[in-house]
Amino acid sequence: MALLEAHRLHKRFGDRVVLETIDLAFEEGRLSGIIGPNGAGKTTCFHVLTGRYRPDGGRIMLDGRDITGLTPRAIARMGISRSFQLMNLFDDFSALENVALAVPERRRQGFHMLRDARQDSSVADKAAAVLARVGLAGKERELARNLSYGDRRALEICMALAAEPRILFLDEPTSGLGTEATARLADLVRRLKQEVTLVIIEHNMRFLFDLADTVAVIQWGQVIARGTPETLRADKWVKASNFGMLA
Amino acid sequence: MRTAPGVIARLRGWITEPMLVAFAVFGSVPFWINQVGLYPYLGVEVLVFCIFALGFNVLFGHTGLPSFGHGAFFGIGAYAMGLTQFHLAPNLWLGLLAATLVAAAFGAAVACFISHRRGIYFALMTIAFSQLFFFIASKWTSVTGGEDGLINIRRLPADFGIVSFPLRTNPALYWFAFACFAVIVVLLWRLANSPFGRVLQAIKQNEERVAFLGYNVWLYKWLSFVLSCAVTGFAGGIFAMGQGGAFVQVMSLQWSGVVVLMVLIGGGLVSFWGPVIGTVIYFIARDLLGAYTETWLLWFGLMFMLMVMFKPEGAAGLWTELRRRTRAVRARIPAAGFRTGGPVGT
Numbered sequence: 001m002a003l004l005e006a007h008r009l010h011k012r013f014g015d016r017v018v019l020e021t022i023d024l025a026f027e028e029g030r031l032s033g034i035i036g037p038n039g040a041g042k043t044t045c046f047h048v049l050t051g052r053y054r055p056d057g058g059r060i061m062l063d064g065r066d067i068t069g070l071t072p073r074a075i076a077r078m079g080i081s082r083s084f085q086l087m088n089l090f091d092d093f094s095a096l097e098n099v100a101l102a103v104p105e106r107r108r109q110g111f112h113m114l115r116d117a118r119q120d121s122s123v124a125d126k127a128a129a130v131l132a133r134v135g136l137a138g139k140e141r142e143l144a145r146n147l148s149y150g151d152r153r154a155l156e157i158c159m160a161l162a163a164e165p166r167i168l169f170l171d172e173p174t175s176g177l178g179t180e181a182t183a184r185l186a187d188l189v190r191r192l193k194q195e196v197t198l199v200i201i202e203h204n205m206r207f208l209f210d211l212a213d214t215v216a217v218i219q220w221g222q223v224i225a226r227g228t229p230e231t232l233r234a235d236k237w238v239k240a241s242n243f244g245m246l247a
Numbered sequence: 248m249r250t251a252p253g254v255i256a257r258l259r260g261w262i263t264e265p266m267l268v269a270f271a272v273f274g275s276v277p278f279w280i281n282q283v284g285l286y287p288y289l290g291v292e293v294l295v296f297c298i299f300a301l302g303f304n305v306l307f308g309h310t311g312l313p314s315f316g317h318g319a320f321f322g323i324g325a326y327a328m329g330l331t332q333f334h335l336a337p338n339l340w341l342g343l344l345a346a347t348l349v350a351a352a353f354g355a356a357v358a359c360f361i362s363h364r365r366g367i368y369f370a371l372m373t374i375a376f377s378q379l380f381f382f383i384a385s386k387w388t389s390v391t392g393g394e395d396g397l398i399n400i401r402r403l404p405a406d407f408g409i410v411s412f413p414l415r416t417n418p419a420l421y422w423f424a425f426a427c428f429a430v431i432v433v434l435l436w437r438l439a440n441s442p443f444g445r446v447l448q449a450i451k452q453n454e455e456r457v458a459f460l461g462y463n464v465w466l467y468k469w470l471s472f473v474l475s476c477a478v479t480g481f482a483g484g485i486f487a488m489g490q491g492g493a494f495v496q497v498m499s500l501q502w503s504g505v506v507v508l509m510v511l512i513g514g515g516l517v518s519f520w521g522p523v524i525g526t527v528i529y530f531i532a533r534d535l536l537g538a539y540t541e542t543w544l545l546w547f548g549l550m551f552m553l554m555v556m557f558k559p560e561g562a563a564g565l566w567t568e569l570r571r572r573t574r575a576v577r578a579r580i581p582a583a584g585f586r587t588g589g590p591v592g593t
Binding site: 107117 | 437444455457458460
């Protein structure tokens with residue numbers, strides 16, 4: 001059984017059907033990719049899986065447990081963490097404070113009103129360690145707003161990672177990155193792949209096909225193909241939609 | 248065994264240098280306020296409104312939730328102080344406890360209806376509830392005294408069992424208000440820098456992301472509202488003693504607006520000290536500018552408009568900017584790209 005499964009997932013906004021009975025399965029310890037053109041429904045699919053949108057139909061199962069329609073908070077507490085395509089950071093906080101908020105220990109202390117958060121070395125150490133993992137060591141005290149675009153992308157991922165998730169969703173992590181930064185991100189994702197189950201939405205086919213174990217292709221709100229990168233390169237639907245050429 | 252540096256470090260987590268400066272300034276007021284042509288009761292008013300503004304800023308500056316109806320909770324605290332004196336027991340501590348808890352209870356009820364909102368919808372709901380409380384207070388004459396208010400609220404002594412301090416004179420009430428102010432400042436500073444305070448500041452910046460990190464945003468907003476109302480009610484309790492009564496006017500939209508002005512002018516959105524600075528500016532404007540012209544509020548309003556247009560971070564933001572520029576000049580580094588502004592816990 002897959003760690004996370006979506007059965008006949010359906011989502012519409014008014015008259016517009018964005019997800020049309022989608023079935024997806026994400027195996028534990030693997031990197032699964034979702035590709036598709038703009039407007040195919042990829043990000044909506046992420047939003048539904050992580051609780052931002054409630055599906056109009058279908059079920060989402062995490063490790064056999066039905067999590068359909070749960071709030072983002074409840075889903076996050078069950079071990080699903082995500083990054084955002086449009087960066088969603090706490091700009092007035094330092095990089096360390098951004099990550100510290102995501103550390104589960106800090107979340108458990110969230111209602112402590114008279115404890116000094118600045119002197120909590122345990123949370124700070126954990127946050128610093130995660131920052132180092134994504135290559136942001138030495139930038140702990142920098143305000144998030146002052147970080148470079150690439151570092152902000154890394155911080156986005158870092159926050160999702162600091163939550164110690166069972167499954168980590170990355171929404172277009174290479175968006176806006178140059179060649180060098182994308183290569184560094186690929187190295188990071190390769191390392192993360194050893195530690196956590198990953199699901200990545202991407203436009204950058206080369207990036208995704210180099211890293212993913214399996215890929216689902218979404219077009220017109222439907223999964224039109226799925227399989228390993230090798231099988232997809234030969235798939236007639238993928239070829240017809242130009243993904244094969246890019247890959 | 249704790250070492251001296253360890254103790255100092257722990258103490259610095261509670262008491263900071265700006266706090267000592269603020270305490271020194273407010274602590275010196277009784278020694279010079281008459282000499283400069285002002286009067287001790289003005290000091291009481293300033294301190295009471297500092298507490299009010301600090302409480303309001305838990306919601307506004309820390310959590311980013313704009314309330315335009317906080318005067319209602321200030322008034323509720325004042326009425327609770329009076330009603331406790333008249334109908335329960337004439338005890339200062341009981342009165343202040345009632346002012347705090349009753350305002351918190353009303354705040355808790357209101358927050359149940361609005362904690363899922365933010366921005367303009369949140370603000371409008373606070374106005375609606377404050378108007379509701381205002382009209383109840385003005386019409387429920389048998390309890391609140393209606394338009395005449397609750398009069399003859401006494402300044403009860405601060406009784407500590409073995410020693411009791413009478414608060415009948417304005418200087419005595421000032422020292423009492425000063426002690427309350429000091430305690431509130433230390434506690435709210437600690438709150439701002441606690442894990443809870445950090446979550447509130449995160450909600451202000453990006454509510455959605457906080458939810459995706461697994462926090463119960465609704466509950467944090469609810470608690471922020473309740474705490475804010477509790478401190479506001481406490482301030483209302485002292486105000487009732489200062490005024491010798493509880494009056495419905497303080498629950499009006501105008502008074503709710505005044506505290507927003509104070510906090511914004513002072514820079515409550517970017518600094519813990521913004522509400523204190525703003526309150527002092529407001530009362531200086533009222534009493535000094537007011538001595539020269541009856542239209543002082545017009546000039547104060549103009550100052551507010553200029554501040555919003557050119558320095559929305561308020562006086563505290565202006566101070567931070569000046570310090571940043573001074574440091575930049577000293578260090579001979581370009582000012583651009585360097586920013587010290589941060590959350591209100593700074």
